[in-house]
Every structure is written in C-alpha cells, then in structure tokens.
Amino acid sequence: MDTVSLTGKELAAAINADTGARAAALAANGPAPRLALVVATDDPASAWYVNSLRKAAERLGIACDRIDLGAEASAETIRAELAARSADPAVDAIMLQTPLPDGVTLDDVSSSIAADKDVDGVSPLSLGLLAAGRTGFVPATSEAVVELLKHHRIPLVGKHVAVVGRSNVVGKPLAQLLLAENATVTVAHSRTADLAAVTSVADVVVAAAGRIGLVTGAHVGEGAVVVDVGTNEDADGKIVGDVEADSVRGRASGLSPVPGGVGPVTTALLMRHVVVAAERARAV
Amino acid sequence: MDTVSLTGKELAAAINADTGARAAALAANGPAPRLALVVATDDPASAWYVNSLRKAAERLGIACDRIDLGAEASAETIRAELAARSADPAVDAIMLQTPLPDGVTLDDVSSSIAADKDVDGVSPLSLGLLAAGRTGFVPATSEAVVELLKHHRIPLVGKHVAVVGRSNVVGKPLAQLLLAENATVTVAHSRTADLAAVTSVADVVVAAAGRIGLVTGAHVGEGAVVVDVGTNEDADGKIVGDVEADSVRGRASGLSPVPGGVGPVTTALLMRHVVVAAERARAV
DSSP states (O other), X not given: OOOEEOOOHHHHHHHHHHHHHHHHHHHHTSSOOEEEEEEOOOOHHHHHHHHHHHHHHHHTTOEEEEEEOOTTOOHHHHHHHHHHHHHOTTOOEEXXXXXXXXXXXXXXXXXXXXXXXXXXXXXXXHHHHHHTTOSSOOOHHHHHHHHHHHHTTOOOTTOEEEEEOOOTTTHHHHHHHHHHTTOEEEEEOTTOSOHHHHHTTOSEEEEOSOOTTOBOGGGSOTTOEEEEOOOEEOTTSOEEOSBOHHHHTTTSSXXXXXXXXXXXXXXXXXXXXXXXXXXXXXXX | OXXXXXXXHHHHHHHHHXXXXXXXXHHHTSSOOEEEEEEOOOOHHHHHHHHHHHHHHHXXXXXXXXXXXXXXXXXXXXXXXXXXXXXXXXXXXEEEOSSOOTTOOHHHHGGGSOGGGBTTOOSHHHHHHHHTTOSSOOOHHHHHHHHHHHHTTOOOTTOEEEEEOOOTTTHHHHHHHHHHTTOEEEXXXXXXSOHHHHXXXXXXXXXXXXXXXXXXXXXXXXXXXXXXXXXXXXXXXXXXXXXXXXXXXXXXXEEOOTTTSHHHHHHHHHHHHHHHXXXXXXXX
C-alpha cells in the first residue's frame, strides 16, 4: 500500500498567512501583538524550540519577550512571574516552556496564567473549558493533530481513533477534541496491557507518548492513518518521532513525518492564538 | 456463567456512616453543613431525585435548602442565584439540578458556582482540575462508578474499559478518572459506527448514554463486567437502566443493578462532598 506523507507545511503556511495579516492589522492601530515566553530550564532541545518560536513570531510581526528564570527557579518565582505577566496589559499572550525545574510540575504553576492569555491552554480553567466544549485556548499540539487530519481530508466522524499517551498537554486534551469531532476515542498508555491489540483495530493511530519507536507496523492496521506527535532526540542528537516509520510505511495509508508534520502546524496555531488573544483584548 | 450483582447499598452505607459522623462533629462546633439545591425544572423524575437528596441529607445531619427558580427561569436568573449562594458564607455546598429550562445549558451557568462549593464538579474549573489530576470535586456519578468497581474488587490497572456516552457530567469525567486508575479507556457514543465491536472487546463496559436497552448481551464479551449508569423512566413510569439485563445476565461476570447499583453510591458521595466542603471552609 502507498503511504501518503501527511505533511504539515502547506497547512502551516496557510495559517501563517492569515496570522501575519491579522498581526499587521493590529499593529496598524496600536502595538504589535505581544507574547511572553517564560523559560525555567537550560534543556538544549527546549532552547532550540524557544528559539524557533521567537523566529516564527518575528516573521509574523508578533513581539516576543523571552523571560529566563533559570533552571533553579522555584514554583513561587514562576507563579509570581506568570501572575505579573497576566496582569500586564502590554502582554497579550503567555506561554510557559517545559520542562520545568526539578520538583516543579505544570500543575503547580499553570493556574497563575490568566485564561485569556493562556494560548497553549495549559491552565486548569482552560482544560475545563475544553472538557465542557467551551471557548478557551486549546493546547496547540492537540489542535494541530486534528487540523492536520482535516487538512488531509481524513474522516473522523464515527471513526475509531487510538491515542497513545495520556499527558495533560497532548493525550488528554486531544481525546476531548476528537470526541467533539464525533470520533470513537481510545486512550492507551504505558500501563495498557496489550498496546498492539488496542491500536491495530483503530482507523487512526496517534502516537504521543514521547518514546522512540513505540509504534511499529505491528501496531497499525492495514490502511490505517498514523499521526506522529513525538519529538525525541535520538543518540545522534537528531529529532525523531514515536513511530518506527520504516515498518509503518507500506502498511498505513498515511503517516505524518517528523519533522515537518504536526510540528509546524503546532507553531502556526500557537501564533494564531497570540493574535486571537490580542484581538480579543483590544476589542474590550 | 454466574453474573454477580454489583450492588451499591453496602458501599453507600459505609460512606454514609463516615459522613454522618463527620457532619455531627461539624455540628458540635458550629452550624450543620449546609447544601443549597438549586432547581429550575418541573420534571417529575427530577423532583423525585431532589426529594431523595433532601431525605438523604436529613438522615445525615446535613441542612438542605431547596431553591426553586421555576421551569421558566432565565440563564441570568440562575447565574445570579448561583453567584449569591457562592458568596454566602452560610452555604457550604451548591448543587444545580438538571434538566434546565429550555434554551439554558449547564455550560451557560455552571461557572457561577464557586469551585470550593461545586460538590457535583460541574463548573469548567472543576472539570479542568479533574483533567489536570488536581484536587477539586469530581462529578459524583463518575466517582460512584469507580468506587463501585473498587468496592467489588474489579481490577482496573491495564484493563480495557469502554464507556458508552460522552456527556460532560458522566462519560467525559469518568474517562479521566479511569485513566487515572491506569485503565485503557475507550469512549463510544451515538456516532460510534459499530458499538458492539468496540464494547465486546472490553474488560469493563459502562453504560452511560441514557437510552433504555442500549447495551445488550451482544455488546458484552464473555466474563466482562457491566456497570449500568442509566436512570430512565420506562413506559410504566418505572426507573430502568441502559442495560438489557436479561440478555447480559449469564454472559457478564458482574452487572450493577438499577436501582440499587450506582445510584445510592452517587448520593452518598454527593453528601460526603458536602461535608468535605464544610470541613474545608471551617478550617480556613
């Protein structure tokens, strides 16, 4: 079977064209939309990602402040910074980069991000609005998976989607979004007894566990669609996904590449959220 | 195969014994714990349920105010009432009865319930705290399903649980709770293409769709456990579940009865939440 590459580049470009125009319209009538990127890690992969976000913002006419709290920052320090940026009318959007310092969890600090600036949808209120089907910002990676599938015209209504991974930032919010698309959704994870049995009956498999080579050809039914959300660093320092592409190719009808699949769409959606937050703030 | 009846009466009695003692301890040092039941419907099944909650509260030494806004109440009226009770220090806990008036949805009004009084866990913040694995009140029916399974020593770790129904009050929060128990979770619903294919491979099937006879023997694998969350009124005015018990019995290894299964545990957990809310408020 031919396996179509479900690239995210064209979709990201289309989203970015719209975002750039909206950012320019805002900047014509006031300050440019402004994103505060709060960083409390010296992880190199994270630094690379933060840098790519800053470049994306710059290209789109979005101002981006990087606030570096250091890898030793306490939960109190991070909360205080997030609260200050939440209260600052010059800041339209806030994103807290992970990983966080040892002993600090996202749950410890995320509620200090005001919901109307929480463009990556990490705060409990944002997650609750999502669970209730209400209007908040959706975690960008989850939204990117759904948008990528729609862009490639993969049907979801009544289809069975298996999500591998149950993180608060990807797996769980993605399950909510897929239910809202009328898919039947299975969430599997590290404690799932027989992963292949669960995933091989699904029409769509989403790998979002953060483990290299977790999803192989044996996990995928003939003709299924596979979306790879993983961004792992391999032994050579190369970014690779959760899917063993070689064994899946020829078996799946579609597979999203890493890099170039979910990643660029995620960045594009984050930047769109920044512009939306700014539009809402200025309209008040 | 013998099908064990997974009754909830013993578990409810054990929870109630603890709740009654804690309510008495609170009342010995101040006012009794106080629940405000806000009602905006003239639905007879709802009236029956509200009455049973009032009786349960009375038996446990919990004060219970029924606030009747009428079946024509607007969203504004309901929101204002919920906000007033949220601000009233004499009220420890608030529960909004459904159904709501035509044109008013739970999502329209639930955010007016303060999270620390939201004992049925319906507000977006409560749902988000649940999604993030944090401490808020969990919707009582979902919690009752998990507690009933644990009480009857049904293993959940690594097991595949199929939840039929994706409501914000049962299906979705139940999926979160089951994931937290390390189960693999599938959420199926009215748009699921082949329900029996999805449910018949599960170790546990939870029927929570609100449709009489939706889950039959054909939907249940040999030896699986079936939990019936449905409380539907049949043509004779009798309360019946979502499970066709006759065809499931002999095939499942366990089945929760309706009435007498999830129902009494739900009421008991709601009352426990009221006492917990009061304990937290008094400790401040």
